[in-house]
Amino acid sequence: MSIDKEREKRLGLGPNTEKQGKTMTGAQAIIASLEAEGVDTIFGYPGGQAIKIYDALYDSEKIKHVLARHEQGAAHEADGYARATGKTGVVIVTSGPGATNTVTGIATAYMDSIPMVVITGQVPRRNIGTDAFQEADIVGITMPIVKHSFLLQSCEDMTRTFREAFYIANTGRPGPVLIDVPSDLCGQDMVFEYPADVSIPSYKPTLRGNLRQIRQAARMMAEAERPLLYVGGGVISADASEELAEVMERLQIPAVCTLMAKGAIPASNPLNLGLVGMHGSKFANYAMTNTDLLIAVGARFSDRVTGKLADFAPYAKVIHIDVDPAEIGKNRIAEVPIVGDAKIVLNSLNEALDADDAKPSTSEWIEQIARWRENHPFYRPGVASNSGAISPEGALDLLDSMVDHENTIFTTEVGQHQMWAAQHINTERPRCFLSSGGAGTMGYGLPGAIGAKTGCPDAQVICIAGDGSLQMNIQEMATAAVNHCNVKVLIMNNSTLGMVFQWQDLFYGGRYSNTILPEENPDFVKLAEAYGWQGERVDDPEELEGALRRLLDADCPALLDMRIERKEKVFPMVAPGAPLDDIIGAINVGPIFEMIDEHEEGGR
Secondary structure: OOHHHHHHHHHOOOOOOOOOOOEEEHHHHHHHHHHHOOOOEEEEOOOHHHHHHHHHHOOOOOOEEEEOOOHHHHHHHHHHHHHHHOOOEEEEEOOOHHHHOOHHHHHHHHHOOOOEEEEEEEOOHHHOOOOOOOOOOHHHHHHHHOOEEEEOOOHHHHHHHHHHHHHHHOOOOOOEEEEEEEHHHHOOEEEOOOOOOOOOOOOOOOOOOOHHHHHHHHHHHHHOOOEEEEEOOHHHHOOOHHHHHHHHHHHOOOEEEOHHHOOOOOOOOOOEEEEOOOOOOHHHHHHHHHOOEEEEEOOOOOHHHHOOHHHOOOOOEEEEEEOOHHHOOOOOOOOEEEEOOHHHHHHHHHHHHHHOOOOOOOHHHHHHHHHHHHHOOOOOOOOEOOOOOEOHHHHHHHHHHHOOHHHEEEEEOOOHHHHHHHHHOOOOOOOOEEOOOOOOOOOOHHHHHHHHHHHOOOOEEEEEEEOOHHHHHOOHHHHHHHOOOOOEEEEEEOOEOHHHHHHHHHHOOOOOOOOEOOOOOOOHHHHHHHOOOEEEEEOOHHHHHHHHHHHHHOOOOEEEEEEEOOOOOOOOEEOOOOOOOOEEOOOOOOOOOOOOHHHHHOOO
């Protein structure tokens, strides 16, 4: 079996062609193509140039449609569905503003490598380029933020295009693919012939990895004194957590994780140092600064991880494993570059380590990290802050202790609450912490939660939100209510645009330009009730546990407006442009950072 076929089998891909050879309209062929790809859920919003597609969808017994209240919401819902399930998210919208409203959702998926197929209605072919009503060049508009795009020109290309679109979206480095469908094609008759195989000469992702480089990486890892795994979201995309754990345990190599990699390694694994970078722990950042061998797997050396790039991991040689060759060497040169699928490469790496009978030699390194971990923990104040208000960190520690981690999915909006959640919510499995990392999209969390709950209906799905970012797509509360999608939203309400407020306080002399919000506008409890949700407000630490229990136990969509103080800040923090070991606001309960002896004699 070929690698592509192995991957399709693992992901549940590959066509079901039961309607092969039947005559139907182009619109019916679109729905039949989606059914052939095993699509069970679509998120979207109808309109004039997509009306024939929606008419054909009316007859489908296999596909559920979730009507969003805004096309951006539909895109984020498809994204959340994809992140939670590993399947390709699907969106259908109309032309013009319907299509352009998806742009932010497409960009969010593109930055985080999320598989998605976006189907946009377009004006008839004869009207393209005439500034027709609701015409927009959505292919041109989205070109920088899609993995690939198609403008259909003929029904003869219909089924091949859909087969290729799904294949491209979920192979290699996953990403969004757009199909723009002129409405006149939807009414034409055609014979449905869905291809079983895909052949795209210009698209041949390298999946296996170079064996010579893999053997070299295995030798370097076995010989390193201070190795460190730098784990990115590509490990989750490739379903490579088990293979990664085998490498870690075999050589006792500690690991740091990006925001996108939360859940790739169980939080309970003592080798997991957790979040690294701007709001990562001091001990994880010290490990990154002092490693002599950095093994990056499915990570892209983002500025939010590296800090000042010139000072990043200054003593380390780099092994970089990534399915996208464009990422290797883009921000940091790798001594050993390995292009390939993380699952396949890590499996080969384990075989090479087994052949060499490699043994761990990291006991002193792990002891050093343990001392840093003990001396510089995350802030854990309890539920009440020193002033007697609800502590954001303590509140999330409490919530974390109340959930079943085997059956809970967290999503976040973007801001301070997102970083507090990344620091204080423990994850034990992949695809249970969904957050906009690369784009940092305010408004992602609520629709992302709806998508996750739609794909995983038996899971408890909790959105950690801020009072600013929740309002970006708050209309999706209606989507949740109407579809009986019982998501839970915890608002960490400080009546500010918290993260920008924090930056203004720390770096701009307290000049709070347009970041302070009215405390009662909106009244989230009344708003929840208007949408048919359960709503409650809490500001007393002694009442928090009961309020959280009522939130979690609600048999309907529910919202808890949790008031925290405006002055609260996310610490530790690495200032923009600073090196990773220049850390603001970290706890120091032991000796301040001591340089490892070997470093005193020079760097790389």
